[in-house]
Amino acid sequence: MEFSSKLLEEAVDQISLLPGIGKRTALRLALHLLKQEKEHTKRLAEALMDLTEKIQYCGSCHTLSDSEICEICSNPSxxxxxxxxxxxxxxxxxxxxxxxxxxxxxxxxxxxxxxxxxxxxxxxxxxxxxxxxxxxxxxxxxxxxxxxxxxxxxxxxxxxxxxxxxxxxxxxxxxxxxxxxxxxxxxxxxxxxxxxxxxxxxxxxx
Amino acid sequence: MEFSSKLLEEAVDQISLLPGIGKRTALRLALHLLKQEKEHTKRLAEALMDLTEKIQYCGSCHTLSDSEICEICSNPSxxxxxxxxxxxxxxxxxxxxxxxxxxxxxxxxxxxxxxxxxxxxxxxxxxxxxxxxxxxxxxxxxxxxxxxxxxxxxxxxxxxxxxxxxxxxxxxxxxxxxxxxxxxxxxxxxxxxxxxxxxxxxxxxx
Structure with missing residues (x-):
């Protein structure tokens, strides 16, 4: 694909690294994001960052958790x-x-x-x-x-x-x-x- | 869906706002990102942010461009x-x-x-x-x-x-x-x- 924008190309490249998403779908998603409010894309990008930066595995049951011990393991009931x-x-x-x-x-x-x-x-x-x-x-x-x-x-x-x-x-x-x-x-x-x-x-x- | 992690839930919610991507696919993508190096997700998030923050429309031909005038319009050949x-x-x-x-x-x-x-x-x-x-x-x-x-x-x-x-x-x-x-x-x-x-x-x- 010939891109008129390196920024667009980079976004498409990154999105198409996701499983099951080809270049054409990635381009469609990128153009969709461009049509949205900036706030929307910002929330998506932040959610992805938070996901990898802040999430942990429960020290007891090994499920994904926001804290050291997950909500289920720490539920006394x-x-x-x-x-x-x-x-x-x-x-x-x-x-x-x-x-x-x-x-x-x-x-x-x-x-x-x-x-x-x-x-x-x-x-x-x-x-x-x-x-x-x-x-x-x-x-x-x-x-x-x-x-x-x-x-x-x-x-x-x-x-x-x-x-x-x-x-x-x-x-x-x-x-x-x-x-x-x-x-x-x-x-x-x-x-x-x-x-x-x-x-x-x-x-x-x- | 019952999530053990609010961070995961937020990421899935945000991803599933994209066109053609349901909750189940969003979850699969989020878990895929969690299996990758953090660097990978960071690049994706940054590419999305850059896309909306820095991209512009070429002042001459109105295509997406990284600069005021796109590469094609500013190409003297x-x-x-x-x-x-x-x-x-x-x-x-x-x-x-x-x-x-x-x-x-x-x-x-x-x-x-x-x-x-x-x-x-x-x-x-x-x-x-x-x-x-x-x-x-x-x-x-x-x-x-x-x-x-x-x-x-x-x-x-x-x-x-x-x-x-x-x-x-x-x-x-x-x-x-x-x-x-x-x-x-x-x-x-x-x-x-x-x-x-x-x-x-x-x-x-x-």
């Missing part, structure tokens, strides 16, 4: 005896949307995937085991994707927790096999939390 | 006797890409469209007429969309220029190069027959 283990921040959002779970979360940051070179050491598994070892956790609910990698991760955690006094459950396979958690509908996802079953039972039926 | 009239900055870019035009441009900023409430007074037509009146322009090339609105705008400019010593031309309309004749629409094909040109002329420009 949540049951700290229940920990729901998920892969991703979006899974926390999806489960919170169902309003079916009153415990806490633990965000692994992914799942074991030899193909993608992700091993247990790349995930927040040690801090989960440590939480359980401290004794206050009564139940660990596995809520990973119903995929081979999710199952592998579930099994790894199961082995790590063997011998500890904690109930290990997994959400009901109401979530369609092969689907990612964040795309499940609220009712199915909510019910799958209510109907969780002991992990060893799940092992038998898989 | 371009022919200032030819003015190509287009609707939009993107048309300038498209024509520049062909490397077939050495004259200057004039960006109207749209086309006359009573349905959208856009009249001649909303477009940069007076400055075009003024340019021609000054006498250096030998040819005005109309390169607007081949639509009713484009035709209306062309005709309006034609009437405004009546009596002035300037050649008024319009870009050729016809069957696109590489297209099979049978797939061309009737109007285009009909016009391409009416506006046929000597074969030797076509040979020269191929």
């Amino acid at each position: 949540r049951h700290n005896g229940q920990i729901c283990v998920v892969e991703d921040l979006r899974d926390v959002m999806a489960i919170e949307n169902t309003a079916q779970f009153q415990g806490l979360y633990h965000v692994l940051g992914g799942r074991i995937s030899p193909l993608e070179g992700i091993g247990p050491q790349d995930l927040k598994i040690p801090s989960l085991i440590e939480k359980v070892r401290q004794g206050e956790v009564k139940e660990v609910i596995l809520a990973l994707s119903a995929t081979l990698e999710g199952d592998t991760t579930n099994f790894y955690i199961y082995r790590q927790l063997e011998g500890m006094e904690v109930q290990l459950t997994t959400i009901a396979r109401g979530v369609p096999i092969g689907d990612e958690l964040q795309y499940a509908d609220e009712v199915t996802l909510g019910r799958s939390i209510l109907q969780r079953i002991p992990f060893e039972e799940a092992l038998k039926s898989s | 371009r022919h200032n006797g030819q003015i190509c009239v287009v609707e939009d900055l993107r048309d300038v870019m498209a024509i520049e890409n062909t490397a077939q035009f050495q004259g200057l441009y004039h960006v109207l900023g749209g086309r006359i469209s009573p349905l959208e409430g856009i009249g001649p007074q909303d477009l940069k037509i007076p400055s075009l007429i003024e340019k021609v009146r000054q006498g250096e322009v030998k040819e005005v090339i109309l390169a607007l969309s081949a639509t009713l609105e484009g035709d209306t705008t062309n005709f309006y400019i034609y009437r405004q220029l009546e009596g002035m010593e300037v050649q008024l031309t319009t870009i050729a309309r016809g069957v696109p190069i590489g297209d099979e004749l049978q797939y061309a629409d009737e109007v285009t094909l009909g016009r391409s027959i009416l506006q046929r040109i000597p074969f030797e002329e076509a040979l020269k420009s191929s």
